[in-house]
Amino acid sequence: MTDLTRVATDLRCDILRMIAEAKSGHPGGSLSCTDILTSLYFGGVLKHDPKNPKMEGRDWFFLAKGHAAPALYAALAHAGYFPVEELMTLRKLGTRLQGHPDCNLCPGVEVSTGSLGQGLSIAAGTACGLALDGKEGSVFALLGDGECEEGQVWEAAMFSAHRKLDNLTAIIDHNGLQIDGKVTEVCSPEDLGVKFEAFGWDVRHVDGHDIDALIEVLNACKSSREGKPHAVIAETVKGKGVSFMENEAGWHGKAPSAEQLEAALAELEAACDKEVCRG
Numbered sequence: 075m076t077d078l079t080r081v082a083t084d085l086r087c088d089i090l091r092m093i094a095e096a097k098s099g100h101p102g103g104s105l106s107c108t109d110i111l112t113s114l115y116f117g118g119v120l121k122h123d124p125k126n127p128k129m130e131g132r133d134w135f136f137l138a139k140g141h142a143a144p145a146l147y148a149a150l151a152h153a154g155y156f157p158v159e160e161l162m163t164l165r166k167l168g169t170r171l172q173g174h175p176d177c178n179l180c181p182g183v184e185v186s187t188g189s190l191g192q193g194l195s196i197a198a199g200t201a202c203g204l205a206l207d208g209k210e211g212s213v214f215a216l217l218g219d220g221e222c223e224e225g226q227v228w229e230a231a232m233f234s235a236h237r238k239l240d241n242l243t244a245i246i247d248h249n250g251l252q253i254d255g256k257v258t259e260v261c262s263p264e265d266l267g268v269k270f271e272a273f274g275w276d277v278r279h280v281d282g283h284d285i286d287a288l289i290e291v292l293n294a295c296k297s298s299r300e301g302k303p304h305a306v307i308a309e310t311v312k313g314k315g316v317s318f319m320e321n322e323a324g325w326h327g328k329a330p331s332a333e334q335l336e337a338a339l340a341e342l343e344a345a346c347d348k349e350v351c352r353g
Contacts, residue, residue, distance in 0.1 A: 078285045082112040083346040085148040086315050087339055088161050092144055094335040096165040099173070102325040104145035106249040106282070106310040107216060111149040113288035114214065119296065121211070124154035127181050131210040133296075134184055134200055138193020139218040139247065140174040141327070146183070147171050155182040191224025193217060194244055198234045201242035201303075212296045216245045220252030222263045228273065234303040235274030243295040243304040244270075247282065249312040253326045270305035282308030315342050 085108050093099035114120045114135060121133045137146050144164060151158045156170070163169040170179040174188030185196050197215035204211050221227065234242055246266055254260050263269065271277045276298065280291045288308070295304035312326070313319030316338040330338060 078112055078116055079346060079349045081116050081152065082109050082285065083315075083342050084152060085112060085145065086342050088148045088151070088158070089144045090316070090330060090335055090338050090342075092147070092161045092164040092171075093329045094332065095162050097329045098165050099144055099329055100141040100327045101144070101316075101330065102251070102312040102319060102322070102327075103139060103218060103247065103249065104142045105314045105316065105319065106312045107139070107142055107145050107247045108148075108314065109283045109285050110216060110245055110247065110288060110308055110310075111145055113285050113292060115149045115153045117285060117289040117292075119289060119292045120214070122153075122182075124150075124182065127155065133211050134197070134213045136185055136193050136197045136200075136213070136215040137175055137183075137187055138197070138215050139190065139221055140187030140193070142216075142218075142247075143171070143173065143175050146175060147180070150180070150182040153182075156180070190218070190221040191226040193221075194227050194230040194234075197242060197244070198230045198237075198239060198303075201234070201239040202237050204241060205237070205239065211241070213239075213242045214245060214292070215243070216247060218252070219246055219248045219250065219263070219266065220257045220260065222246065222266055223257075223261045228269075231270060231273040231275065231303075238301040239303045240276075240299045240301055243292065243306060244275075245292075245306045245308055247310050248307050249282075249310040251312045251321065251323045251326065253323065255323050267305070267307045270307075274302060275305045276300070276302040277305045277307065279307045279309070282310035283314060315345065317341060
């Protein structure tokens with residue numbers, strides 16, 4: 075656990091560094107899903123190969139909430155898909171690291187995302203294709219809870235249950251906030267667990283910042299083949315790990331200043347040292 079705590083801290087630090095360098099980006103939702111990506115890429119959940127990103131039989135990951143690209147880029151870089159130093163080119167002219175993931179530029183990115191609501195449809199189509207072809211591989215999609223206001227999400231949910239896509243897992247980054255404020259106040263999708271269950275999905279709940287629990291739940295979804303797609307409602311905190319960013323909708327899409335970056339990095343490192351000592 076302590077090793078993965080270190081990994082998650084490194085990812086969070088690089089997320090903040092690259093956004094500060096770019097003077098643009100989305101720290102809040104990137105920090106809230108960092109532990110989920112740590113579990114997938116470093117916790118043994120995803121079958122993947124940085125040296126052969128398109129290998130047959132791999133597991134597939136789709137970042138439906140494409141504005142959290144800094145979190146995905148940090149995970150991919152630390153996993154070995156491209157040099158960590160390249161993270162500092164985020165959003166710069168000519169970079170492979172666009173503001174939203176571009177599968178034509180960045181190794182490890184399966185599909186270009188950015189328009190919210192489309193990611194689960196893409197994941198469902200991929201899962202259906204794998205099933206029809208009798209191919210191995212599990213499919214994971216990471217959605218935002220605000221994203222679940224989009225109608226296309228529920229069309230994909232209906233299709234996935236109808237096709238019995240038990241090789242598909244949707245992970246909901248349930249941090250309660252979107253760019254305009256609280257999800258419940260903007261356009262509440264109500265209880266997402268109850269809703270996915272009503273659509274015929276296997277639903278599981280987890281602390282989205284408990285890496286051990288995330289690994290256990292995600293592996294359980296991956297191994298379960300009982301004719302239902304899986305939805306994991308991960309309870310998270312927007313801006314997790316940086317006290318002045320946590321639960322603040324204003325940090326949805328704003329870069330930290332140099333002083334704020336320094337304070338945030340110090341806080342993350344102190345918390346990691348404390349956790350490692352405790353472990």
